[in-house]
Each structure stands twice: as C-alpha cells, then as structure tokens.
C-alpha cells in the first residue's frame with residue numbers, strides 16, 4: 316500500500332523539521348558560543364518588532380474594552396469591565412496575538428533572510444571562513460526568538476491594558492490606580508504563569524520554522 | 531615552498547612532486563544526476579589552471595568538493611598535502627585558511643559593511659591581530675583591488691564589478707596559497723571582465739599563488755591561465771595550453787573556441 320503523495324510530503328516535511336530541531340539541540344549547547352551574534356539578534360528580533368506589537372496590543376485593549384462595554388452595561392455589570400478585559404488579555408489573547416504577529420514579522424523575515432543568504436552563497440562563504448553557519452545563523456536566531464517573545468508578550472500585555480484603561484475612560488471615569496487594582500485583583504499568579512511559559516514555546520517554534528524554511 | 535613535498539599522499543604518493551592540489555578519480559552525483567565521473571587533476575605550485583566547461587557541467591560542484599563544502603561520492607582530494615575527507619572540522623578550517631574561494635555570486639554578507647566583510651575571515655579564523663593591524667590589513671587588500679574608498683560602504687551600494695573586486699579582496703586577506711575562482715567574470719561587461727582578469731593575473735604573479743580558474747569566458751581564460759582543462763561529461767576531456775586546444779580538431783573542444 317502506498318500513501319497518497321500529499322501525505323508522503325507531509326510526513327517527509329515532518330521528518331525533516333524534526334531532524335532540524337534535533338540538530339539544534341545537539342549543536343546549540345556546545346562551544347563555540349556565538350554570544351555577540353546572539354545579542355545582536357536579540358536586539359534585532361526583540362527591539363524591531365516592539366513598535367508593531369505595541370501598536371497591535373494597544374488597539375486590541377482599546378477595542379476589546381469598547382466592544383464589551385455595551386453588553387456588560389445591559390447586565391448592569393459595567394464595574395467588571397477591567398477585570399474581564401484583564402483576564403482575557405493576560406491569559407490568552409495577549410500571548411496568542413503577540414505570537415501571531417511575531418510569527419508574521421520575524422518568522423517570515425528570518426526565512427527570507429536565510430533563503431537569500433543561501434542562494435547568494437553567503438552561507439557557504441561563512442563555512443569556508445571558519446564559521447559553523449548552523450550555529451552562527453540558526454542557533455542564535457532560534458535562541459533570540461525564544462528569549463525575546465516572552466519579553467514582548469509582557470510588554471504587549473502592559474500596553475494592551477493601558478489601551479483598555481483609555482477605553483474605559485472614553486465613557487466614564489476610572490482612575491489609573493483603580494483600574495489596575497481591579498485588573499490585578501481579578502488575576503492570580505496562576506493565570507499569568509502558563510501564558511508566560513507558553514510564549515517560550517511559541518517563540519521557539521517561530522524561530523525554528525523560520526530558520527528551517529530558509530536554511 | 532610548501533610542506534606538501536614531505537607529506538605522503540594517500541593513493542598517489544609518487545606523482546606528488548610539488549602538487550598543491552591533487553584530485554584523483556572524483557565522482558559526484560545528485561540522485562540520478564551524475565555530475566562528475568572520474569575527474570582527475572593536478573595543480574603545481576604557482577600554476578594557474580583554467581577549468582572550462584558548459585553551464586551545468588559541474589564546475590562549481592568541483593570546486594565546492596575541493597574546499598569541503600560538498601562531500602564527493604568517491605575519489606581522493608588532496609589539498610596542500612591533506613586528504614580533505616579525512617580531516618576533522620578543526621583541521622579543515624586550518625586548510626581553508628590557505629585556500630581562497632571567490633564565489634560565483636560574490637557571497638558578500640549584505641548585512642555588513644565592506645570592512646566587516648573583510649574582517650570576518652580574520653576574526654573567525656581566530657587570527658591574532660590588534661584592531662589597528664586588522665584595519666591596516668583591510669585597507670591594504672582594498673588598495674590591491676583599487677577600492678580603498680569603499681571601506682565603510684554596504685555591498686548594496688556597490689556596482690557588480692566593485693562587488694566582485696571586494697569579494698576578491700576578501701579572498702586575498704588570508705594570504706592563501708591556492709585561490710579557487712568560480713566564474714570571476716560572468717555577469718560583467720567585457721571591459722570590467724578584462725580588469726578582473728588582469729587583477730587575477732597580477733595576484734598570481736605578485737603573491738606566487740596557485741589558482742584554479744573556473745570559467746567559460748575564453749578571453750579571461752586566455753589572459754589568466756597557463757593550462758586549460760576541459761570538463762566535459764563529468765571528465766577531464768582534454769587539456770593543454772590555449773593555443774594547443776584552439777588547434778584541436780575535436781568537435782566538443784572546438785565549439786568553445788568558435
């Protein structure tokens with residue numbers, strides 16, 4: 316019995332990316348460590364995607380607040396607005412939307428960059444210049460995106476909550492302190508931790524897939 | 531000149547009088563695409579040899595095997611007395627410092643300035659230099675190719691011919707004993723092509739390097755090489771000087787000289 320081509324292709328691709336990931340773990344933690352390049356990638360990957368993630372987060376918080384308000388008013392539960400938005404953002408929407416944007420921006424740019432380096436033989440040139448291109452290019456990028464996404468998620472959440480605070484204040488008046496007190500009263504540590512840990516895996520996956528497609 | 535004479539070469543100890551590069555019955559295929567079938571070559575110290583072949587005949591594959599970027603299916607490649615396949619990665623890096631490689635597409639790192647491009651091999655091969663020594667070296671090789679003023683520019687700001695010369699400068703910075711040129715003149719206008727050819731010739735004379743020049747540009751080959759090897763059907767089909775091959779009656783050889 317033979318598999319239909321599309322299934323074979325799927326299994327083949329899965330095998331390849333697993334092997335690529337295996338290579339990351341077998342080479343990534345041995346010297347020589349590319350610390351300078353890692354820091355440079357953290358800067359590029361983290362800092363450069365901050366404006367976009369900040370903007371999206373802000374709009375998300377603002378719009379979510381404005382849209383939920385009428386429904387809550389009809390139940391007479393307007394005072395629950397900060398708590399509800401806070402939980403939604405911190406638990407789920409923040410990490411997922413941030414990771415999605417991160418994948419769109421960083422994942423594709425890593426893929427395009429490495430792909431163009433490959434066709435213009437820059438990867439070969441690195442290898443003959445005494446550099447392991449897998450460590451220099453792939454390991455640093457995957458590590459940088461794994462480390463940077465959680466940071467971006469935290470910043471994105473903060474900006475999002477600020478957007479929500481402004482949204483609450485479009486109609487009605489709530490002080491900054493009161494708003495955040497309500498948000499944090501509704502949240503507990505165990506709302507935050509899984510979302511935070513999850514974002515490491517998102518970051519790893521984005522970096523890995525981007526590098527796999529390009530390298 | 532080189533220490534190769536004292537090191538016995540696996541498989542071909544006798545003919546290793548002064549050869550800096552020796553290839554013995556090299557086979558390389560990609561799936562069912564047999565690119566190189568029993569290719570042999572010997573490069574003497576200081577010699578400039580051209581490899582001539584059609585597009586897709588496996589010229590780039592050949593020099594990528596020499597530098598260890600591709601692993602041959604069969605055959606022995608001996609560079610400066612080292613059997614490439616038997617080296618570990620550290621030893622391979624050591625050999626690679628003595629072999630310059632000019633890539634067909636230049637392979638300049640486009641996220642780095644010209645200066646960083648040229649410093650890259652020096653840094654990565656852990657060559658001990660102070661920053662000012664390193665900078666002086668960069669300027670010196672750039673002067674060799676007449677582009678010292680571009681040191682702080684990005685590769686994207688340079689013309690194709692300039693990029694080729696920067697790539698050549700990067701090849702020279704480690705002072706290699708052998709230089710592998712992969713189509714140094716393709717994609718350039720005839721005048722710039724000639725300039726590059728002249729540069730290659732000057733480099734060979736000035737530093738007494740050996741060179742393997744891969745090309746299908748007859749003008750470049752005529753100007754730069756002492757000897758020509760014709761790569762046809764994955765084999766060394768014919769060899770000789772430019773004049774000798776030009777007089778050949780063989781159909782396959784003749785078509786290159788028309």
Ligand SMILES: Nc1ncnc2c1ncn2[C@@H]1O[C@H](COP(=O)(O)OP(=O)(O)OP(=O)(O)O)[C@@H](O)[C@H]1O
Pocket residue numbers: 560563565583584585586587588589590591592634713
């Ligand atoms: N990494 C690879 N995987 C599969 N096939 C390859 C690979 N590299 C080269 N080939 C095949 O080997 C053959 C020779 O390619 P090569 O690049 O050596 O040609 P070339 O002689 O350098 O041609 P050109 O003058 O156009 O540069 C081609 O048929 C190509 O498809």
Ligand SMILES: [Mg+2]
Pocket residue numbers: 589590591634712713
């Ligand atoms: Mg080629």
